[in-house]
Amino acid sequence: MQIELAEILETIRMTEVEHFDIRTVTMGINLKDCSSDNLESLKQNIYEKVTRTAAEHVKTAEMIESDYGISIANKRVSITPLALVADGFYPEDFVEIAQVLDKAADNLGIDYLGGYSALVQKGFSKGDLSLIKSIPETLATTKHICSSINVATTKAGINMDAVYLMGQIIKETAAKTADQDGIGCAKLVVFANAPEDNPFIAGAFHGVSEPDIVVNVGISGPGVILRAVQEAPHHDFSSLAEKIKAMAFKITRAGEFVGRKVAEIQNIPFGIVDISLAPTPMPGDSIADILKAMGLEDVGAAGTTAALALLNDSVKRGGLMASSHVGGMSGAFIPISEDQGFISAAEKGHITLEKMEAMTSVCSVGIDMVAVAGDTSAEVIAGLIADECAIGVANSKTTAVRVIPVPGKGIGEAADYGGLLGVAPVMAISKLNNDQFIKRGGRIPAPVKGINN
Amino acid sequence: MSSLTEDQIRQIAKQAVEQLGDHATIENIEKVVHEAVQRLDGPVTKQNEQKSNPLPHQVKKGDRVIVTAFGTNKIGILAGMTGALAQMNCNVIDLSQKILQEFFTIMLLVDISQSSLHFDKIKEKLIETGAGFDLKVIVQHEQIFKTMHRV
Known part of the structure; x- marks a missing residue:
């Protein structure tokens, strides 16, 4: 069937004008076979496996970009949660391993490596605790390493000891990277119901049930969806949903195609397409702009949550048809600092943390790239994590918190991280005392809906 | 080893x-x-x-590429682009063009299987030729369009 000029022009407009790209092609690498009781051997095994397995990853992705004219913004690697691979070691050992991984990432030419992770929804192993305690030092002394900790699931409930500990770790991480506005916290996510095949940083890790090596793809394309919405200014919601769905189909197909090619050439299995809409700080590449184009004065207006729910679901409908395996987060991202529309709404006070919390119940991922005042206590941050976990656990969905208590800054100021991380205006958070609640410790039991057998 | x-x-x-x-x-x-x-x-x-051989490019014999060029209309654009293709022994299978005000777009469906040159070289040459006419040239494998626009 002949391709028509209009279709070619639409594709080119998507890539050249509307910033459509494949956000990330992430190679997941199993490191369980690297285990050793000798730290030096473990470091060597890990370095060798990562650099050998992903040696051609960047080169292959660049070749696909050239052949098909679709840009792949990031080439990344995720690994088995390191707490599993290095269980039994001490926090200072974990920092050394992280530095080896950082060197491997440098060597491969990738920007981020995810999987400095632990899954502690029910409790800690010695390795889990060591890894968590090492996070502030690791994130302060490495460039490429990203960390994620899963503290809750619908099946296990919420590990409140872990929630409180992560509140403290986030504070410590901010303090250790105070000279860069606490940038370490931008590489640290606390999850409920973390997906094991997520290709997106900072939460990517290679789950324990994944094959030895796999390629997962994350699409992008808010700019393209924005045009679909702008072209339907007076349509009713049914036909607006149809417009978004049709566009989501096209971008997901491109994502799946690119991912399969990258996997095929390297002779490794293709995993999933994550059909999350991921914004960047570039003008027009914004989720907030899509919600505004639906008819809201700004994000934060009454109706914002409904608009986001419509967007999220319509993207899924198109994406599911386009891909044989959808996975990862697969929902719109609303990271404040990485989205020009959200940055401006936060500066004007149009969007509040409370409204964001409501929005996270209808999309992925959660309170993402939000800056709060540097004097926010570990208990308040833990409370924010607990609230997000409750939304995730009760609704059987992924939620997460990536919050930055910017050292020395308060309301009216902003932290500028540059690049894809963007600018984070400091947002207001309730300072009411919750110490007694957070310090109770133990686990919040799994909700009744989690017991579904 | x-x-x-x-x-x-x-x-x-x-x-x-x-x-x-x-x-x-x-x-x-x-x-x-x-x-x-x-x-x-x-x-x-x-x-x-x-x-251990270099990675194979995705454009193989019999495969087709789509060349799209944009810019302001000038004398000799089409001749320039098709001339460059002919020099490289590439066969133009289909051609469309559209003029919106003074803005000019051409699309060429090209079979490059007879050419002795590698995809990368052909792409480079076409971009260079286009630049001579102030055209932006994009060369892509046909498959990406089929994937995105056909179920």
């Missing part, structure tokens, strides 16, 4: 351990490993050689 499979390396190590036992000096290990590598099957080594 770097392209040996894990199984082969394990086999070699096993043979070395069996033969040397306590006599594992560096010289002895080198000798035994060398012999073990020699004993490995020929076809396996051949397969490894193929694997």
